[in-house]
Amino acid sequence: MSGQPNPRVGFFVTCLVDAIRPGIGFAAIQLLEEAGCTVEVPQQQTCCGQPAFNSGDDADAARLARQTVAALEPYDYAVLPSGSCAATIRHGYPDLLAGDPKWAARAAAVAAKTHEITSFLADVMGYVPEGRRLNASATYHDSCSGLREMGVAAQPRALLSHVEGLEMRALEGNDVCCGFGGTFCVKYSAISNAIVGEKAEAIERTGADLLLAGDLGCLMNMAGKLHRQGAKTRCFHTVEVLAGCADGPAIGEET
Template sequence: MRVALYVTCLVDLMRPSIGFATLRLLETAGCDVVVPSGQTCCGQPAWSAGNRAVAIDLAKKAIAELEGFEAVVIPSGSCADQIRTVYPQLLADDPAWADRARQVAERAWELTQFLADVLKVDAVPGTFAGSVTYHDSCKGLRSLGIKQQPRRLLQQVRGLSLAEMSECEECCGFGGAFSVKFGDVSTRIVDRKCESIAAAQADAVVGGDLGCLLNIEGRLRRRGDETTRVLHVAEVLAGGSGE
């Protein structure tokens, strides 16, 4: 299967290791992976901020770059939701783009969704000596229905044990611009998440959205927790995350 890897802005700028881990997972599963070199932002920040014109421009750019692949795989629930759910809405009234948006949306998948539901992988290359607890990100869970897929995949990692935290589906407080506009509220929300993580007593907290993970890691460290590792699910599944 010829697959486009949509890396995402945060992964590219903040933790490229997630992109390389995703590449390894897809190639191990037998995919022919292409990383479109011109890719930039999916437009989700602009859309969330109410800037429809910029969101449309970025959607058209991404669609043009992602057409022609059997699947588009994204290591982020929020970016995957933007392409799958928002693009067809944004361009529904544009006769030149509506069908193109729909076709790309139908072939776009969040990483764990693609591995578990489309490819149905039964083995992953990673190993992890310890326990992890999983944070369900809002867009992946509530819009895309991603819940059991990452857990099924993590159970295939040799040496790993899964310790579920309480309130694992509760928001981390990031919400993109929300954490900037409403810093005090965001901090209270992420503090609740950090308390749930601490109570789980896991070696690492794992998630599928780097935005959530950066927010959680930053707050954990400011609260004095220097030991709990914060990892993207792709890094754990692929290995090479210092396990």
């Protein structure tokens, strides 16, 4: 391992994972512990404020930012299973609180130690999954915030390369938006539906059994469209495959 031994990690679960797919959180914690981290889930965490921030409600976003900064300050690292939420803390908080003399430095300090989980495992901890096998083919969608704001691209693919039996297939337009975009899919539903329709067609053309990505919002959007089109592609968060937890219901299949 290349990271510091036994770092104390504050795990930020995210709203969607907590409410919709908590198994992603458990899989992420499993991987962090395998990597040698001491993991805690701060009980005072709620929403990171991304919906408010993206909608221009800076006052409420800043209120949530202060609460999150206070929750994550005690830890060596803050780690999230979402590139978009991680980007909000890493890049949004310093801007939101730049004019607040009591919080600007604190926000910058938390931002500097905030990581998306696959990037943290690969780049900080030097983690390699061992003893994982999944006899399936998969394709990978690069979510916008994770790719463009957090630099997450090679890391999940490198980690997945250690899963025996998993065949990765290239996705045409892998770095093109799926149409979710947080509140974008609500405000501009027709445009969002057209975008995800093109994405679903590209996914089906790969013939892959699985679609993997690092943001649950994107996965829910794509899984919903694939299901409505009658596709057999099953959708999982990357950490679920890495943790050996892809043998249960896929996203959108929960009863």
